[in-house]
């Protein structure tokens with residue numbers, strides 16, 4: 486059983502210190518069995534960063550295609566009744582943590598605990614971009630990313646990718662997703678403008694061209710989990726530079742990948758070719774996967790909106 490004391494020791498060895506601002510990407514399962522559960526991990530972290538420190542986690546909820554909002558009228562959220570995060574056990578525990586604050590932008594929320602929680606969450610309004618809160622923490626508070634387990638993301642790829650799309654005039658066509666939110670007596674549908682990148686393409690590039698060249702990185706064990714601490718200002722810049730050289734580097738070579746083959750303005754296939762391919766897959770007996778892909782394709786065709 487992993488104790489709070491041993492977690493404190495591990496986190497300090499990794500380089501976490503008093504006053505840090507940290508974005509957390511934690512697979513609780515990777516840490517192992519912790520005494521009294523995931524809250525103990527947050528307690529250990531708060532003990533080290535202290536009153537001057539801040540921690541940030543995603544708290545993204547399940548959302549629905551905006552054109553189909555009619556079917557979700559009964560599901561209304563508010564700051565008093567926020568949606569449950571689907572971004573892992575740690576997000577759920579963080580949202581219930583004493584003095585935790587949630588973005589006012591409930592359709593794309595982060596949960597923040599500590600010194601800058603009030604500022605970051607109240608400034609993250611509906612009008613701001615989804616990742617605004619994280620961009621602000623990187624820019625103003627030199628935020629680091631603490632990743633334990635999970636895939637090798639350091640929290641900056643969405644931001645870097647979107648920056649390059651906008652700078653190069655590229656876009657992604659995909660449905661917009663949102664939620665009904667009550668503010669005062671007013672219930673309104675809010676959706677977000679955000680792009681999704683292909684994980685396969687990025688992870689391949691990251692391990693070869695980005696991660697090995699980072700200066701600010703520390704690796705170690707927290708509990709049983711492989712932990713990595715990276716400076717987000719640096720990863721953001723490195724990722725942006727890498728993508729900026731040629732945006733098609735963000736395409737994988739999997740013929741079934743809807744994102745890469747169809748959704749981007751720089752995708753290398755088209756809707757018809759993709760559909761024919763999936764129909765052939767159906768004939769070959771790959772029924773479940775093909776139906777899933779066709780459904781996603783149809784959502785893209787009928788509900789897709791250009792986003793940057």
Ligand SMILES: [Zn+2]
Pocket residue numbers: 683684685686736737738739742744745746
């Ligand atoms: Zn792909």
